[in-house]
Amino acid sequence: MDKQRCIERLEKKGVRVTSIRMLVLDALMRASRTMSLADLETELETVDKSSIFRTLEVFEANHLVHSIDDGTGSMKYEICEGEDSCTVADMHTHFYCEKCHKTYCLKEINAPLVDLPEGFTVHSVNYIIKGICSSCRE
Amino acid sequence: MDKQRCIERLEKKGVRVTSIRMLVLDALMRASRTMSLADLETELETVDKSSIFRTLEVFEANHLVHSIDDGTGSMKYEICEGEDSCTVADMHTHFYCEKCHKTYCLKEINAPLVDLPEGFTVHSVNYIIKGICSSCRE
DNA sequence: CTGCCTGCCGCAACCGGGTTGCATTTGTCC
DNA sequence: GGACAAATGCAACCCGGTTGCGGCAGGCAG
Numbered sequence: 001m002d003k004q005r006c007i008e009r010l011e012k013k014g015v016r017v018t019s020i021r022m023l024v025l026d027a028l029m030r031a032s033r034t035m036s037l038a039d040l041e042t043e044l045e046t047v048d049k050s051s052i053f054r055t056l057e058v059f060e061a062n063h064l065v066h067s068i069d070d071g072t073g074s075m076k077y078e079i080c081e082g083e084d085s086c087t088v089a090d091m092h093t094h095f096y097c098e099k100c101h102k103t104y105c106l107k108e109i110n111a112p113l114v115d116l117p118e119g120f121t122v123h124s125v126n127y128i129i130k131g132i133c134s135s136c137r138e
Numbered sequence: 139m140d141k142q143r144c145i146e147r148l149e150k151k152g153v154r155v156t157s158i159r160m161l162v163l164d165a166l167m168r169a170s171r172t173m174s175l176a177d178l179e180t181e182l183e184t185v186d187k188s189s190i191f192r193t194l195e196v197f198e199a200n201h202l203v204h205s206i207d208d209g210t211g212s213m214k215y216e217i218c219e220g221e222d223s224c225t226v227a228d229m230h231t232h233f234y235c236e237k238c239h240k241t242y243c244l245k246e247i248n249a250p251l252v253d254l255p256e257g258f259t260v261h262s263v264n265y266i267i268k269g270i271c272s273s274c275r276e
Numbered sequence: 277c278t279g280c281c282t283g284c285c286g287c288a289a290c291c292g293g294g295t296t297g298c299a300t301t302t303g304t305c306c
Numbered sequence: 307g308g309a310c311a312a313a314t315g316c317a318a319c320c321c322g323g324t325t326g327c328g329g330c331a332g333g334c335a336g
Contacts (some may be wrong), residue, residue, distance in 0.1 A: 018312090048315045050294095051315065053294070054313080071207035074292085109253075112265075114267075119272025120269060120272055121270045122267055125268070126264070127252075128264040130260075134255065137259060156283095156284065175322070192324095213322085
């Protein structure tokens with residue numbers, strides 16, 4: 001685990017450093033894709049799910065992670081790339097594979113933004129494509 | 139209630155006509171926006187939620203309605219416009235108001251479709267914008 | 277008409293993800 | 307060290323969705 005890097009990141013956002021926060025942050029940093037609360041629970045056997053849940057709350061409030069609802073019924077969490085907070089323009093596309101049930105981050109593809117009717121204010125955008133991923137179709 | 143219209147729609151899809159199916163279909167046809175299972179439960183006081191649930195399953199399987207996950211934790215249902223099944227190209231944008239908690243169908247705005255990396259097959263697209271709707275910002 | 281069979285429906289119980297209340301532990305500051 | 311605040315673990319709860327099962331209704335055969 002890259003202890004130093006975790007501590008830096010936490011301190012940079014003014015989040016108090018604790019052992020659990022290190023564990024959760026590290027797991028998310030190592031993950032190549034999004035993780036659900038259940039994923040984290042499995043990986044961090046010793047940690048209670050409510051602690052993970054509250055940790056994620058804190059992380060999200062401090063723009064360390066953002067959450068994605070991929071429509072599977074369980075929220076996915078992903079570490080924020082930029083050092084600063086994620087804006088609407090930064091939101092990227094996610095792809096949910098209906099076969100292997102993984103949610104991919106297509107970081108290189110920004111979520112498209114359509115024009116809204118008069119009077120609508122945008123806070124966030126959620127763009128999920130469902131289908132079969134490249135490794136599942138053989 | 140436009141009884142005749144309901145019967146037509148059901149028969150056209152080969153769905154057996156029952157009183158409950160009429161009620162659910164009618165409620166959805168009258169709705170100007172998406173409805174959740176809970177919304178339907180409230181509107182159709184006399185009908186059990188499991189019956190509504192199973193009715194919606196049948197409707198969805200027969201392309202009478204489609205479901206949208208707006209990220210609020212409760213699925214929304216919306217009557218299919220076209221007489222035939224909804225394709226990816228037909229999917230339109232939805233807008234969730236964080237103040238009044240309603241999900242709007244922006245029928246005139248098709249969901250954008252981005253290019254995916256090699257090997258990914260698209261089945262469906264979910265495009266939700268969250269923010270404040272025009273009637274909530276005064 | 278009668279009986280059978282299939283599908284629809286209501287009830288109650290269940291499930292899983294998320295959330296909360298509360299007591300305990302940990303950490304910080306003086 | 308002591309006091310106070312924050313973080314954590316545990317257990318219970320909540321809510322939307324889902325299922326098992328028994329009862330009912332409607333269509334069809336005899």
